[in-house]
Amino acid sequence: MPSYTAPVKDIQYVLHDLLKVSQSDIPGYADLEPEFTEAILEAAGQLASEVVAPLNTVGDKEGCTFENGVITTPTGFKEAFEEVKEGGWTGLDLPAEYGGQGMPYLMGTAVGEMLSGANQAFTMYQGLTHGAASAILAHGTDEQKSTYLPKMTSCEWTGTMNLTEPHCGTDLGLMRTKAEPQADGSYKITGQKIFISAGDHDLSSNVIHLVLAKIAGGPEGIKGVSLFIVPKFLVKEDGSVGARNGVSVGSIEEKMGIHGNSTCVMNYDDATGYLLGTEHKGMRAMFTMMNEARLGVGMQGLAQAEAAYQNAVIYAKDRLQGRAVTGAENPDGPADPLIVHPDIRRNLMDQKSFIEGARAFMLWGAQLIDQSHRSKDADADGLISLMTPVLKGFLTDKGYEATVNAQQVYGGHGYIEEWGMSQFTRDARIAMIYEGANGVQALDLVGRKLATDGGKHVMAFFELVKGFCKENGDGDMAEFTGPLKQASKDLQGAGMFFMQNGMKNPNAALSGSYDFMHLFGYVCLGLMWARMAKVSLEALANGTADPEFHQNKLTTARYFMARQLPMTGTLLKRIESGADPVMTLPADAF
Structure with a gap:
């Protein structure tokens, strides 16, 4: 039977090293000191792992x-x-006047990932x-x-x-x-x-x-x-x-x-x-629930990927199969463990780099929700509204893909029910469909969200990326901000294509909407990885007590920049091909 270990350490890293939550001026965040959040996460993690x-x-x-x-x-x-x-876990972030604990939505999201992964x-x-x-x-x-x-x-x-x-x-x-x-x-x-x-x-x-x-x-x-x-x-x-x-x-x-x-x-x-x-006005009221649900569904994609990945890593380290091409790494055994083989490592690194980047993206999104609601920040509200279809669509698509990749590590055993890997894939599949199918999320992103408030919020995102790259473009950070800058240019290029072609031929924009949602997702994860690289470089320079953790973060960040972020160029090419490749074939020919 598969196991699950709550990723408390990595969540703590995102909350405190990356987002620096206790230093935020968002009401309620001053209480989120590392010892406090760790106690909550450890207790929730134990519940998730041992009971759920x-x-x-x-x-x-x-x-x-x-x-x-x-x-x-x-x-x-x-x-x-x-x-x-x-x-009291059901009311963690609901108001105290109704019996909840009144914590920020951020904490509900962090705990929710662990329970959903379990x-x-x-x-x-x-x-x-x-x-x-x-x-x-x-x-x-x-x-x-x-x-x-x-x-x-x-x-x-x-x-x-x-x-x-x-x-x-x-x-x-x-x-x-x-x-x-x-x-x-x-x-x-x-x-x-x-x-x-x-x-x-x-x-x-x-x-x-x-x-x-x-x-x-x-x-x-x-x-x-x-x-x-x-x-x-x-x-x-x-x-x-x-x-x-x-x-x-x-x-x-x-x-x-x-x-x-x-x-x-x-x-x-x-x-x-x-x-x-x-x-x-029912849709207005329902969308209060739907927007929250869409963020929760994006979290489900991440959570299932994490659970499947954990078990794939255990299997890859235990299962003996073949010899490393560079020489035996388990000379006393009949074969080497799967994890020595480059294609298994590629598979696991794809999963790891997605999961850790997605977790940072999701918790940043939850922080934006708190900033919007608790600080009455209209700019934060606009930015998270723009990000919602990306969080839902990209994280569930890639989360499902990660569960398939985890299943693949097992070979034939991944297809056998007694190993339990198919459940992660089957459970993750619905997240791409409910609370608004991902194709609809892409249409919402391109057809509505980009133009909201005259494009103010997408331009703010571009400025956010541009400002980070400009401030961190030299020295050790160049290897992270360089790829991010190029990916952001690809995203802006896609937006420009929509502006130039969308009005006269709406199909030209909508044919590329799904690719645009993924392109946006890659840039968001690229931004998260660049920010995490900065955090871990500084931690190593300042003499961290856990250098191995931060070195591993940097290695994973480099992998994402080298092997994942270049996908933005391919997606831009697909978008720029316009409507003809998609719409030309007559319906009767399908």
Whole structure:
């Protein structure tokens, strides 16, 4: 069975050596001293490794069962969920007034990576609840907040989001779920939703569904969509659980992965719902949850890559196979370990350089969210909005690729279920699809985010990279800032191509949108690696107590600059080929 060790040391490095969180002026960050964060991460890491991770294979093999209208989660899930709740982990970064611990979103992200890496399907139950709670916090009335948030913060009640219907996914303007106003101010919700993660289960006493529906007589299309709170059980005036609402499970979806999470078809039959936010402004309220969810999904891509990589490294060091071409490195054994072979090393270095760069990128993104929300910083808000499709799309694409590469290290054993490597690949696959498929993320990036506020935020990113390269272009840093500067030029070149061609031929821009999302991702990871190289060079120059750690960081940074970052040139060439190679073949010829 695969193992999992929480990457506490590397997270601490990013938090304190790279981001210098305790020195930040973001409210709440002064408390994030190294000893404090280490204590939290160590405790969360122990929970992830010892309690949550052992259930990963169990959840995959057993799945959830649906009998007589009741869903049962896999063996051990309920007990582990109670332990997670008792430790206060479900409300780590939710407001103290509703029972949370009020820590920065950054800490919730760091802990979330470890729990998701240990068991993605299990961690989704609290993850979906956190997103639903955030939407109620942002758009709910005082009464709605006091009614739902305390028990959602503790996960006594869990939450979901209900968007997709059998006939529409991304195009939510086509939805048919209806909301009929009632005399008491509530609504009757009728319709069917599919692909509802954690839609129903035995882990909580109530499930609070956030459901998109159309109020009769409202505007057509997406402008007529509203968001409603629809609890599984109605809530009495004293806050206790009351009568069963008109919401039921039609079936559990049979999925490729995340078997331990109950993904449901949900039926709403005159279910009582309560408007969240403003009529016909449901997408605005839902996107509070969706944006958080997209960052969380990007984190899932990173987390599955980390878990798969850890096991691939163990296997590569243990498995004896062949001899090193330069001479035996295990002369007393019948063969050398796999890790002596250059192609295995290439494979592992691809994974390692992605994972550590992605972790820095993700935590920097979480810091931007805190800066936006806690400091009311509009520039930080604009920058993280620009980065959200990159974080979601690039990290899940490359994270999935990393799990495949980890599986490849095992050779034939990677394809055999008893080794457990296929689960990482199967679980990671959904992250490229849900919360907005990655192709849609790319379209959002190119079609909307680049032009937001007149292109102010993408220009700010270019200036950020340019300024770093200018300040650190000499001496030992030149080998890192040189490739980064070229990669940034490739990104700017792609943006210029869109500006020159997008208006007269929109397909020219959209045909290159996916490549642009990846190009942007490589530049972001390049910036992270250049910044980490600077940190580790300074640490070595100042006499660090852990020179091996920082030398390894530099070696990995050099690998990324030499072997990964040059991909920006290829992606630029693909973008500049325009629409013709993509759009010329007639539809009937496919």
